[in-house]
Amino acid sequence: MLELDHLAVTAPSLEEGVAAVEAALGVALAPGGRHAHMGTWNRLLSLGPGLYLEVIAPDPAAPRPAWPRWFGLDTRAAVRLTNWVARTGDLEAALAGAPTGTGAAVDLDRGDLRWRMGIPASGVLPYDDCFPALIQWQAGGHPSERLPDAGCRLRRLVIGHPRAAELTVHLALADPRLVLVVDSAIGMVAEIETPAGVKVLQ
Known part of the structure; x- marks a missing residue:
């Protein structure tokens, strides 16, 4: 079974995305980090145990990767809630049963967090990005465990x-x-x- 893991608000710049989300929700976002493999960075908001929201954008300090960034970030021109992510305990099995184009498993990290995620070659998930990205957390636990509770x-x-x-x-x-x-x-x-x-x- 899959579980709801996190929501992704994509933005052309992190500053623009954070400002829009903080204005919409009336709460401050917590620090996130950088994703070297994708040339992106993020800020986070707890939505309770096992669930969070991320604002994610291209990282201007990182080289552009030789492959499409996740969540269609290479073409995002506005701040929008565009994607959601579901976690699994067996990524290979989940990808095998998912629609074509959900992606191949890639090992990723941010600081001491380690996870594996299905990354579509095009950067766009099935059903016009309405199908979830699939993730399996490994070392470091889950990001929601590290975030302050903002009451959301x-x-x-x-x-x-x-x-x-x-x-x-x-x-x-x-x-x-x-x-x-x-x-x-x-x-x-x-x-x-x-x-x-x-x-x-x-």
């Missing part, structure tokens, strides 16, 4: 896609916070409970 919790993640029913068939994930709807407008919306009430990211 995910209420719902609503994913709209014209082939939502087909997408659901591929998901071995049962989480009442995840809602897939048939919609001609492709995208996702996160409803997040904050100290100032429910806020929306999209």
